[in-house]
Amino acid sequence: MDFDYFRTSETSNSNKNCQNLLSSGWRPFHRDFDLEYFGRILFHDTQELTQKSINLMSYYADALARKEYAWWANILNLASDYTRGEFQKFWNYITPDMMTPEQRHKDYLSTETPLVQFVNRNSIPIDYVLNLLQEITVLRVLKILDRPNIITQYYSERDFYFPVEKFVSWEKLDVINTVYAYWQKEDVWLQIEAYERGRRNYTLMANDLKPLINKATYDLALMLSGYQSRVGKVYSQFPLRTFPQDIQDFTDTVQQTILSQNQLAVLVHGAPGTGKTAWTQSVAKEILVSLGYVIFILDHDAITNFVPPTYLEKICIIINEADNLAQDRSSEVAQYNNKTEHILALLDGTLYQSVIDESGIQIKQKLVVLMTCNTTERLDPAMLRKGRVDLMYEFTKKFV
Numbered sequence: 077m078d079f080d081y082f083r084t085s086e087t088s089n090s091n092k093n094c095q096n097l098l099s100s101g102w103r104p105f106h107r108d109f110d111l112e113y114f115g116r117i118l119f120h121d122t123q124e125l126t127q128k129s130i131n132l133m134s135y136y137a138d139a140l141a142r143k144e145y146a147w148w149a150n151i152l153n154l155a156s157d158y159t160r161g162e163f164q165k166f167w168n169y170i171t172p173d174m175m176t177p178e179q180r181h182k183d184y185l186s187t188e189t190p191l192v193q194f195v196n197r198n199s200i201p202i203d204y205v206l207n208l209l210q211e212i213t214v215l216r217v218l219k220i221l222d223r224p225n226i227i228t229q230y231y232s233e234r235d236f237y238f239p240v241e242k243f244v245s246w247e248k249l250d251v252i253n254t255v256y257a258y259w260q261k262e263d264v265w266l267q268i269e270a271y272e273r274g275r276r277n278y279t280l281m282a283n284d285l286k287p288l289i290n291k292a293t294y295d296l297a298l299m300l301s302g303y304q305s306r307v308g309k310v311y312s313q314f315p316l317r318t319f320p321q322d323i324q325d326f327t328d329t330v331q332q333t334i335l336s337q338n339q340l341a342v343l344v345h346g347a348p349g350t351g352k353t354a355w356t357q358s359v360a361k362e363i364l365v366s367l368g369y370v371i372f373i374l375d376h377d378a379i380t381n382f383v384p385p386t387y388l389e390k391i392c393i394i395i396n397e398a399d400n401l402a403q404d405r406s407s408e409v410a411q412y413n414n415k416t417e418h419i420l421a422l423l424d425g426t427l428y429q430s431v432i433d434e435s436g437i438q439i440k441q442k443l444v445v446l447m448t449c450n451t452t453e454r455l456d457p458a459m460l461r462k463g464r465v466d467l468m469y470e471f472t473k474k475f476v
Contacts, residue, residue: 093252094232100250101242105228105235107171114170125170132166135159174228174235175258177265181281185289185387187211188277202381205298205305209370209385212307214278216292217285218246221264224257251276262288286389290368293388297360297371300378310371312361314354319475323355326469331363333467334444341423341445342467343398343460345452351475352448356394364392364444380418390442393422398447398455420456423464 117125136159140151187210227238231253238249246268249255255268265281282288297310316327333340344352360371369390374382376397384391398419423445449455452468459465 094234097229097231097236097250097252102229102236102238102250105174105237107167107174107235109170110172113172117170128166128169132162135162174230174237175226176256177267177281180283181263181265183283183285184279184281185210185214185217185285186277186279187214188271188275189215190275202300202305202378205300205307206385208307209293209296209298210387212296213289213292213387214280217280217288218266218278220288220291221259221262224266225260227255227257229253229255246278264288285387289387290389293370294368295365297365297373299373300382301373301375305378310357310361310365312354312358314351314358314475316355316358316362319351319355319358320473323351323469323471326467327355327359327363330359330467334363334367337466338440338442340443340467341447341465342469343447343449343452343465344469344471345449346471348450349474350471352471353396354475355471356396356446356448359446360392360394364390369442369444382418384422384441384443386441388441390444392444392446395419395445395447398449420458420464423459 187207189211191204191207191211223240223243225240227240227243227249229236229238229252243249249268251268251270253270255266257266257268258264263282264285267277267279267281269277269279271277280288295309296307298307299305316324319327330340330342344355346352360369364371367390369392370388371392371394372382372384373394373396379395382393384393422443447465452460460468
């Protein structure tokens, strides 16, 4: 095997990539002398600084004292790659490194982009839609942050930076190795890693990402269904003020309870056409969206595999026709599915709070569950126990 060929080919590709970086706007990063940083080394690492200084002077002495060469050749030797390399090592020691994320940036949120959807007839694209929500959130956060203070990239043992005044968009930024960007005011880092076929991974890192995520996800809603799933906004056909007065009074109670506790489950029941589904959409649009809740509308197929995203601070789940889902487990029909247990776990909060993830974003999540059903007779008795459903109301007047 010709190792020299592979080594030459690798060097050629490295040089080509460096040229591509330079031609696309990247510039070599030069380390500047920082008196405060040097002072810390001088007082706290005196022995190492002294030893490295002696070693560097020894290299220069050797370069100037070669007897077999003329004096002018020895002076030229000071500019050789070997001597220059030793000086660069010493310079790197006494000057601060290029900024990188610190351990205190414990909150993070990642996404791959662009996403690829894989769908077959036997499954609905829940994971794809949830990943799409995460991608939208990260990209919206980047739009809110706007232009960073620094953009850097390390490649082929060299540091590069991209002039922020020339920055246009993240899609147009040439990424060969890992790219870092930093927003000083918000104390937020972005890490970009390039994959094959033009795909990338964006990771946001900060001490507290919640405020940015809340801004980025405002007014978002997801419909997860076996027939169609999408990310968009809640549509409400009927304003809350158009509902009968007794329902408006119940709505006021619901709103006050949402404001006073972290978790709330509401069940409305009644004959078809009494406006139950329309009411849940109106509550979501007029009350919950304004409070910063992200709305999830789940159908029968989606409820089985749905787990609320932990990076969201406020979530509303809408489940229509709950009597067809949370059926009495003593009945024969309920024996063939596990949807009842899943809904009970959502109402308890145990599905996503029973194990605390030690990595990523840790927040105390607020959850509102709005459910509708035609009758409560088929519901599992465990669902109606105290602590599971907080508020119930019967819709009696024809509305739709």
